[in-house]
Amino acid sequence: MTTYMKIFEERYSGLSKGVDETVDSWFLMSSPTAVVGVVLVYLAFVLKIGPEYMKNRKPMDLKRVMVFYNAFQVCYSIWMCRTSIQESNVMASIFSKKCEINRTREQNLTLYSGAWFYFFSKIIDLLDTTFFVLRKKDNQISFLHVYHHTITVLFSWGYLKYAPGEQGVIIGILNSGVHIIMYFYYMVAAMGPQYQKYLWWKKYMTSIQLVQFVLILGYMLLVGAKGCNMPKTLTFFFVGNTVIFLYLFGNFYRKTYNKAKKIDGANGSQRATGSSLAKSALRAAGGMGCMPQTMNAGKYSLENSPPGKAYIDLNNNNVKPLKLE
Structure with a gap:
C-alpha cells in the first residue's frame, strides 16, 4: 500500500509541475486539483443541485444581471482579442517555415499572462449555465452546452500549464472574436422584447461559429504538415476536439434551421409564418435568456396567437404578438 501511495505522490507531483514556475504560482495553476474541483462543482450544480433547488421555486428575474454580465x-x-494580436507574433508563426518564434523571458511571461486571462474567461463562462438553472431554462442545458463549457475550461488550463505556445494564441484570437459577436447578441436579447426585432442575424452567428472551427482545424492541419516544433499530443487533441465541435454545432444548425425552412415552406399564411418564425427563434436561441421554458404557456401561446410579429418576452416566459407596423 505504501508503495502505491508513493507512486501516486510522484505522479501527482509531476502533474503539479508545469513548464514555468511563475505560471505554477498563479491563481488556480498550482495543481490540477483546483480546476478539477471547479468543474466538478459546476457539473454538480447545473445537473443536480441547481435544478433540485429551483424545482418548486419561481424562475429568478435576472434581466439586469444578464445585461451587465453580457456587456x-x-x-x-x-x-x-486586441491584446493577443498586439503581444503575439501570430502572422510570423503562420508564415514561418518551422513556426519558430524566439522570445525573451519577459515576452514569454506576457504570452503566458494572456493565456491565463483566456483560461479565466472560461471560468467566467460557466455562469452561462448557472443563469439557465436559476431561470429554470433546463431545456437549454444540453450535452453540447455542458460539454463545450467543461472541455474549454480543462483544455485552456492544461494548455497554459504544460504547453503554452502559438497554437493557443491563434485559437484564442479566433474564439475571442466570435465571443464578441455572441455575447453582444445575448446582451441585446436580455435587454427586452422591444429589441427582439434586431436579432434577425442569429442564424449567421451560428454560421460564424462553424467557420471558426473550420479555420482552427485548417490551422492545426497546417501546423502538423509543416512539422512545427510543438507538442504532437496537443495538436492531436486540438484536431480531435475541433472535429467534435464541428459535428455537434453542425448537427445543431441542421436540426434548427433546416427544420425551420421546411416549416416556413409548408405554411404560406401570415399567421403560420409568424408562428413558425417564433418557433424557429425559440429552438435556435442558445444564448443567455433567449428561450422561454414553455411554448404554450398563457394566453398568447404559439398556436393561438393573433396575426403579427411574434417576439420573446424574457420576463414571463411567454411568446407574445407584436402588432403589424
Missing part, C-alpha cells in the same frame, strides 16, 4: 463579456473579449 462585461463583450468588453473582456475585445480586450483579450
Whole structure:
C-alpha cells in the first residue's frame, strides 16, 4: 500500500509541475486539483443541485444581471482579442517555415499572462449555465452546452500549464472574436422584447461559429504538415476536439434551421409564418435568456396567437404578438 501511495505522490507531483514556475504560482495553476474541483462543482450544480433547488421555486428575474454580465463579456473579449494580436507574433508563426518564434523571458511571461486571462474567461463562462438553472431554462442545458463549457475550461488550463505556445494564441484570437459577436447578441436579447426585432442575424452567428472551427482545424492541419516544433499530443487533441465541435454545432444548425425552412415552406399564411418564425427563434436561441421554458404557456401561446410579429418576452416566459407596423 505504501508503495502505491508513493507512486501516486510522484505522479501527482509531476502533474503539479508545469513548464514555468511563475505560471505554477498563479491563481488556480498550482495543481490540477483546483480546476478539477471547479468543474466538478459546476457539473454538480447545473445537473443536480441547481435544478433540485429551483424545482418548486419561481424562475429568478435576472434581466439586469444578464445585461451587465453580457456587456462585461463583450468588453473582456475585445480586450483579450486586441491584446493577443498586439503581444503575439501570430502572422510570423503562420508564415514561418518551422513556426519558430524566439522570445525573451519577459515576452514569454506576457504570452503566458494572456493565456491565463483566456483560461479565466472560461471560468467566467460557466455562469452561462448557472443563469439557465436559476431561470429554470433546463431545456437549454444540453450535452453540447455542458460539454463545450467543461472541455474549454480543462483544455485552456492544461494548455497554459504544460504547453503554452502559438497554437493557443491563434485559437484564442479566433474564439475571442466570435465571443464578441455572441455575447453582444445575448446582451441585446436580455435587454427586452422591444429589441427582439434586431436579432434577425442569429442564424449567421451560428454560421460564424462553424467557420471558426473550420479555420482552427485548417490551422492545426497546417501546423502538423509543416512539422512545427510543438507538442504532437496537443495538436492531436486540438484536431480531435475541433472535429467534435464541428459535428455537434453542425448537427445543431441542421436540426434548427433546416427544420425551420421546411416549416416556413409548408405554411404560406401570415399567421403560420409568424408562428413558425417564433418557433424557429425559440429552438435556435442558445444564448443567455433567449428561450422561454414553455411554448404554450398563457394566453398568447404559439398556436393561438393573433396575426403579427411574434417576439420573446424574457420576463414571463411567454411568446407574445407584436402588432403589424
